[in-house]
Amino acid sequence: MPKINGNEIRPGNVLEHDGHLWAAVKVDHVKPGKGGAFAQVELKNLRNGSKLNERFRSADKVERVRLEQKDMQFLFESDGRLTFMDTETFEQVELDADILGERRPFLQDGMTIVVEFHDSEALNATLPQKVVCTIEETEPVVKGQTAANSFKPALLDNGVRVTVPPFVGTGEQIVVNTETMEYSERA
Template sequence: MISTNDLRTGVTVEIDGDVYMVVDFQHVKPGKGAAFVRTKIKNIKTGQVFERNFRAGEKLNRAMVERKTMQYLYSEGNVYYFMDTQTYEQIPLIEDQMGDAIKYLKENMEVMVMFYDGVSIGIELPTFVELEVTQTEPGFKGDTATGGSKPATLETGLTVQVPLFINIGDVIRVDTRTGEYLSRV
């Protein structure tokens, strides 16, 4: 059991038989009434994120989620295959288990695969990934000083807003939590 006062980003809890990860939390002490904890929690299996408030001091079941470093190999239809880098064992995950993580996956990329009760339930991406720009409008001379942005399609099919000086073939760093452009590599 874990108290809601001990909730932190990344902690996994079990609520109504489902496993959730705390994405964001805030302890609120209103001037009138009891204190509470406002959280954003993500359903590990479906990827759905929603807000939920808990009374301060409320007890929750802590979900023991094991994380294992694995390498993404390939996809076949809506099944994605990952390999344990130590035992070379391969495990399949279906598209529904991965949520938005599919947009950031490249072959041979290392990710954390999460297991709950011995069953794989999803993946945890690194904080940022480096992807190549495959399609974007060309920047024109003088555009770089304006600080504008334009859409760019990356090698995985993800579309992000990038500065005007980014061209096709450039490799950029993208934040996997927000899906925003960070820098050119």
């Protein structure tokens, strides 16, 4: 496995640290007035979900792990477990529902997502970057409201609240960015 310097760690990287697999959730590069620069990294254990804050100096070497990615189709959820199927081999895999975190409501029946494997063990799932949702309720369109940065709250069909431009109305379909959980465009 390739080793990278501590200052090369980016969010989303999977690292082997202290004998466990960790995903870098948040990375802050700190340059204190005294001493050398370092990366303050928030890590999440891919097997049990525990979190760890760690400092890596640029001289520190960390093993970066490459995960095998497969497109899989979401089938159903039962008892807090999500079941996915490989569309080529029809093999089924189960993952905890909380692996998607706050993005869980965007998972739709039959949706194709990317499941990441390490030595045939399913560790992580990633939703598509853009998902089409329907607006359940929002404020009515105000005529003449053309301010460039004016947004209004809206409730989506999956229960998530987002802000949308004033011209978008109830019942319309919009595209939501699942990474930022924000309105992207009309569908």
